Amino acid sequence: MYLETIGKYALMLKEVFKKPQKPKIFWENYFKEVEDLGIKSIGLVGFISFFIGGVVTIQTARNLSNPLIDKLYIGYATIKSIILEFSPTFISIILAGIVGSYIASTIGTMRITEQIDALDVMGVNSLNYLVLPKLVAAVTFYPFLITISMFLGVFGGWVVGNMTGMVLSEDYLKGIRYSFDSFDVFYALIKTVFFAFFIATIPAYYGYYVKGGSLEVGRAATQAVIWTSVSIIIVNYILTQLLLS
Amino acid sequence: MIEVKNLYKSFDGKAVLKGISAVFETGKTNMIIGRSGSGKTVFLKSILGLIKPDKGIISFDGRIWEQMSAEEKRQIRKEVGVVFQGNALFDSMTIEENIKFPMRMFTQLSPEEKKKRVNEVLEQVNLEGVNDKYPAEISGGMQKRVALARAIVLYPKYLFCDEPNSGLDPKTAIIIDNLIHDLTIRYNTTTVINTHDMNSIMEIGEKIILLKDGHKQWEGDKSEIFFTDNPDLNDFVFSSALFKKVKELVQKEGHFD
Numbered sequence A: 001m002y003l004e005t006i007g008k009y010a011l012m013l014k015e016v017f018k019k020p021q022k023p024k025i026f027w028e029n030y031f032k033e034v035e036d037l038g039i040k041s042i043g044l045v046g047f048i049s050f051f052i053g054g055v056v057t058i059q060t061a062r063n064l065s066n067p068l069i070d071k072l073y074i075g076y077a078t079i080k081s082i083i084l085e086f087s088p089t090f091i092s093i094i095l096a097g098i099v100g101s102y103i104a105s106t107i108g109t110m111r112i113t114e115q116i117d118a119l120d121v122m123g124v125n126s127l128n129y130l131v132l133p134k135l136v137a138a139v140t141f142y143p144f145l146i147t148i149s150m151f152l153g154v155f156g157g158w159v160v161g162n163m164t165g166m167v168l169s170e171d172y173l174k175g176i177r178y179s180f181d182s183f184d185v186f187y188a189l190i191k192t193v194f195f196a197f198f199i200a201t202i203p204a205y206y207g208y209y210v211k212g213g214s215l216e217v218g219r220a221a222t223q224a225v226i227w228t229s230v231s232i233i234i235v236n237y238i239l240t241q242l243l244l245s
Numbered sequence B: 001m002i003e004v005k006n007l008y009k010s011f012d013g014k015a016v017l018k019g020i021s022a023v024f025e026t027g028k029t030n031m032i033i034g035r036s037g038s039g040k041t042v043f044l045k046s047i048l049g050l051i052k053p054d055k056g057i058i059s060f061d062g063r064i065w066e067q068m069s070a071e072e073k074r075q076i077r078k079e080v081g082v083v084f085q086g087n088a089l090f091d092s093m094t095i096e097e098n099i100k101f102p103m104r105m106f107t108q109l110s111p112e113e114k115k116k117r118v119n120e121v122l123e124q125v126n127l128e129g130v131n132d133k134y135p136a137e138i139s140g141g142m143q144k145r146v147a148l149a150r151a152i153v154l155y156p157k158y159l160f161c162d163e164p165n166s167g168l169d170p171k172t173a174i175i176i177d178n179l180i181h182d183l184t185i186r187y188n189t190t191t192v193i194n195t196h197d198m199n200s201i202m203e204i205g206e207k208i209i210l211l212k213d214g215h216k217q218w219e220g221d222k223s224e225i226f227f228t229d230n231p232d233l234n235d236f237v238f239s240s241a242l243f244k245k246v247k248e249l250v251q252k253e254g255h256f257d
């Protein structure tokens, strides 16, 4: 059962990765998808990142209230947790929710209203036409989006630390500089590319192969979000083992 | 010419098509008729390769579908125009973009040429001034006509229409029927139309196939309809009082034209 699904998913990817029939149309769709899947999420991602950055700082400061521990460890711990896990993994799961349900339901609706049949019957490779622009958009844009999230998360920590007086500005900045390691960012962005791949393709799979009516499209969207999130968590675990050990 | 041999299709053990063979001739309006649920759409979609038949052979002018690679199939599909029962317009595109889409995908026409062709086909289906509207913003009957416009925009060699005039008023329905018929003759198209509309059948039915219970029950042209005693055909066609009356008159005169 699971093997069958994975096999079908792999066959789908094989079609998706064919050369676009009309490069000009592919790039047009690509920019449309960057807008729909990426730019439209910047606001929410930024908002969440800023405040979570603030909360992480408060929590860390509370836990490190021992006077023997240098205050610069607050900045240190905040930036580590934001760059390594919060931005790439947590934000990707949020994107799986927003973007995953969007992809599954738009493609699913095209399936049940015969729009995919119409593409196929014209001689268009519908999987390639519908999914490749989304995939390329996610894989190229999400590293950028996650970088924004990292900045805003760290910035949020600094603002909240200052506002609450829990950590002095110079301690925080010193902590950040002390611990910043560009390998961490590299690691996070590698993970992001994998997650972006799932966010675009797993919901596309659920939408594309939906059968029935609007009820099934709704179910497909839910399934898509669940399995995208699960895949992100599992692959996060595997990649962490591989890259950090 | 499209040839179908011995086509079978069941869904979860329920047989819909039980060995249908048919020939759809070039330059003619071939019609598949039958009651709602008789399997017309399943038959059409099986010919188009959108539903995978359990058994059977389909060939497009001698090119056998089952023996072709995905790429060869796509090549044939570029010669096919389809009007789906539910229109299947792309709802993220305007009417003009919908009709332009096949041209953009498969031709090198300039923007002006595309625009010109869009307006040409829109005029043919009796629609004007809807270019920039979205499918959701026009009526069902208008959507149907846009779907036909999109189907014919690349001068298809094979034209399939699943109930092309359902939801149209009688006058527009006749205009659409005649348009399909004209195109068929002018471009020597192999046209296949699903319908249960008696007006269409009598207007343009050159070769008619009746489906019932998964079988082809009758085959003939529109003038033969009045002179056959096939019970299934009579049951389907002459269920209305009007057509019963027409039948009596035609039989009295001895011919229909």
Ligand SMILES: Nc1ncnc2c1ncn2[C@@H]1O[C@H](COP(=O)(O)OP(=O)(O)OP(=O)(O)O)[C@@H](O)[C@H]1O
Residues within 6 Å of the ligand: B011, B016, B034, B035, B036, B037, B038, B039, B040, B041, B042, B043, B085, B196
């Ligand atoms: N995907 C499917 N899965 C299961 N059963 C199906 C499927 N598609 C069609 N059927 C069944 O096949 C039968 C024929 O359906 P079809 O849509 O071909 O009828 P039709 O002749 O086109 O009717 P109408 O004139 O109402 O459009 C119906 O009983 C329908 O329930």
Ligand SMILES: [Mg+2]
Residues within 6 Å of the ligand: B040, B041, B042, B085, B162, B194
């Ligand atoms: Mg039908």
